[in-house]
Amino acid sequence: MTGSAPIRILVCDDQFLVRAGYSTIFGAQPGLEVVGEAGDGQMAVEIAARLRPDVVVMDVRMPVLDGIEATRRLAGPDAPAPMKVLVVTSFNIDEYVYEALRVGASGFLLKDCLPAELVNGVRTVAAGESLLDPAVTRGLIGRFAARIRPDDPTRPDTGHPLASLTPREVEVLKLISTGLSNAEIAGVLVIGRETVKTYVSRILAKLQLRDRVQAVVLAYRVGLVTGRD
Template sequence: MTIRVLLADDQAMVRSGLRLLLSGEPDIEVVAEAEDGVTAVELARRLRPDVCLVDIRMPGLDGVEVTRALAGPAVTDPLRVVVVTTFDDDEYVYGALRGGAVGFVLKDAGPALLVEAVRAAHTGGTLVSPSITPRLLRRVRRGSSTRPLSERELEVVLAISRGRTNQEIAAALFISLSTVKGHVAGVQRKLGLRNRVEIAAWAWENDVVP
């Protein structure tokens, strides 16, 4: 199955480089490009790509605003957004993740990580650049409560940390999709976490993952 990708970056040379990189992969196709945030949102809503690669600093709407528009809590049918940027400022990272991004990759992290992030996003997983992960873990540890998780909630957390989608979790645990969503919401509430990226980070930090 081909992964359809939208590129959003205000620099033509960067978009060209990303297109060249991704088009070299047999399972990835770049279906659209946008040089500003407004165009990115319009194209994404019309074309419904599998993954949107979005830069942080763009005219019109920045990457965090684009992420909220396409993947935020208020979006009925959210798209999968991976932020790709040269800026690893904490406010950008947390703003993007709170906005619904399923990945945050620095442009200097290398082509292999970018391709891995696209594939992870497509399958419902998450990926954050290694240089950012320690800061994310510290934030998650400070913000987490000590309320215990049930055995079923721990199973869901483990599955999320392994990149499983809600549908895959439901099938593996023989429960309904709505039940999975309820468990995910319960985990977020108990641990004070905002999204699946932070759930996965909490799982690794607290040795939930064998």
């Protein structure tokens, strides 16, 4: 990161020791800088608006304003200048994670992740990429998206949300939804990485989605993939 501006981070959690721990972890890494902390969701929104951090690390369960609503205000479709939000949560609040992703979070990590994973998560989100853990994301989104999708929407057809996609684009979307990177998708389909990148860009543009996280949510919601795939 020499010669580059550091990634500016706002840490949001209602527990002081958690905030202190995150700040210590980030502060020990080159190219990362904690510019502020917030103990509740409302404070997170206000401080983020003032400081404009590169990444907001957001807890879900917080007083005054919960992390989901705070994420919506910072990164949702109505946000005047959307920010990158990395949600950090626990296993026992799966539906909150799904909602956080749906309203604009760029990804999430579990609170028991390793420090290196937390640091990598911040760097990934700051770079404009989404953070999808294949082992966890598929189960979380699959279980809760299943509650709201139609009975049998597995085939794109006229009027279906995926009707605008070509068969190959649907195939790529399905692979994205398993958490594969562009390089891994290229290996599966035996095509170039740039070709995969082009497919991903077209998928996001056609479906009017912001990033891969939203693409995964949609794929589960319409039944293209399920948590059992």
